[in-house]
Amino acid sequence: MNNVKQKLEQELAALAQRTHCLLVSRGATGLYVAYSAIKKIEAQQRGAGGKSRIIVPSIMCHSPANTAIYAGLELIFCDVNPVDYTLDPHCLEMILRDTPEILAVLSVSIFGHAPNMKAISEICNKYDVYLIDDAAQSIGGSSDKQPSGSWGDIGIYSFGHTKLIDVQWGGAILTNDSTIYEACKATYEGLNLLSPAATQLRTLYSETYYTVEKLENKAVELAPLFWSFPHIFRDLYVYKEISLPENKMVTILEALTQLKRNNDTRMHYWQQYREQLQEQDALQFPILRDGSTPWRFTCRIKKEKRALIVNELRAQKIDVSTWYPSLQKRFPPAVNLNLLPCHTAEVLNDELLNLWIDPAKTNSETIKRTCELVNKLLSKP
Numbered sequence: 001m002n003n004v005k006q007k008l009e010q011e012l013a014a015l016a017q018r019t020h021c022l023l024v025s026r027g028a029t030g031l032y033v034a035y036s037a038i039k040k041i042e043a044q045q046r047g048a049g050g051k052s053r054i055i056v057p058s059i060m061c062h063s064p065a066n067t068a069i070y071a072g073l074e075l076i077f078c079d080v081n082p083v084d085y086t087l088d089p090h091c092l093e094m095i096l097r098d099t100p101e102i103l104a105v106l107s108v109s110i111f112g113h114a115p116n117m118k119a120i121s122e123i124c125n126k127y128d129v130y131l132i133d134d135a136a137q138s139i140g141g142s143s144d145k146q147p148s149g150s151w152g153d154i155g156i157y158s159f160g161h162t163k164l165i166d167v168q169w170g171g172a173i174l175t176n177d178s179t180i181y182e183a184c185k186a187t188y189e190g191l192n193l194l195s196p197a198a199t200q201l202r203t204l205y206s207e208t209y210y211t212v213e214k215l216e217n218k219a220v221e222l223a224p225l226f227w228s229f230p231h232i233f234r235d236l237y238v239y240k241e242i243s244l245p246e247n248k249m250v251t252i253l254e255a256l257t258q259l260k261r262n263n264d265t266r267m268h269y270w271q272q273y274r275e276q277l278q279e280q281d282a283l284q285f286p287i288l289r290d291g292s293t294p295w296r297f298t299c300r301i302k303k304e305k306r307a308l309i310v311n312e313l314r315a316q317k318i319d320v321s322t323w324y325p326s327l328q329k330r331f332p333p334a335v336n337l338n339l340l341p342c343h344t345a346e347v348l349n350d351e352l353l354n355l356w357i358d359p360a361k362t363n364s365e366t367i368k369r370t371c372e373l374v375n376k377l378l379s380k381p
């Protein structure tokens, strides 16, 4: 068992070109542990009143933001760029220039799109803040030829639901810094086990999430209904496991040997959508940086048309999603700071459309049927 764990940690560290890897219960817990570790190191170096703010992209899922709150960090949302929807280096630099007490920056390879990590990393170095490279959706990808998860001080992988390697369990923290690694290990070991009530909480989460989202879609003023979510659902995100499941670790090891082939298939499917939808003026396609390894086929379309397409595809039993929302409105604003709204993220919130490229969930036939339907709907006057 320990051999399997050790082997997997070695393989993941090698993939991310890091010296240390710590396997944990899930990616969200990995983020919590990473945030807590750097906060602890900061407190040791500077004493109480150390820096306690983290900059995160406004387009992403809730877990990296929720876990920052659990670690006692204040969230500062940064806008994303309209080309590939990742953290915008220009907005990042403006925030760092004007905002005190920033401890860290989280960059997310959202949808598997490679952010401009070189620019982001240079800016973080200039302002002397930690950089976390959240590669939960981009394992096997890269940016400027450096692997996803290798940038900055800490990298994060996830093997959870729908990820590029999906075993419905587990995450990894990657670093070259032994002080960070030791602090992460100590923090993880100090966590509680998964609470028995968590299964029920998970069902409650989906029900509540989609109910509140529906209300938020009717009136954005209702978005603050999300503000209490992190506190209610904490037990779902942060917990340790004493014995890691060996069968899942073995499956991850096997999946790593097929990772390139699987990611290439995803890219092939991505290109099929792109080619078959290219005539549509109503659609705006992202421009992916080299090294991107798409998690979904994601594009933009105006809100009303998006609703039409989503309804029709779902009526035909074709899965489609409008993730990710802009999170800025879903969390309380930072105290005493007058931050700029994330305009691009707000537009993307209304325009993003995602289609499956996971070889376990789709194939060329379904993609063809999907594109024919979308083309037909969009060619109607």
Ligand SMILES: Cc1ncc(COP(=O)(O)O)c(C=O)c1O
Pocket (backbone or CB within 6 Å): 026, 027, 028, 029, 031, 060, 061, 063, 064, 108, 109, 110, 134, 136, 137, 158, 159, 160, 161, 169, 170, 171
């Ligand atoms: C960008 C990002 N980071 C972190 C996580 C957390 O991973 P996990 O589901 O393994 O907790 C997710 C999960 O959806 C994610 O999309």
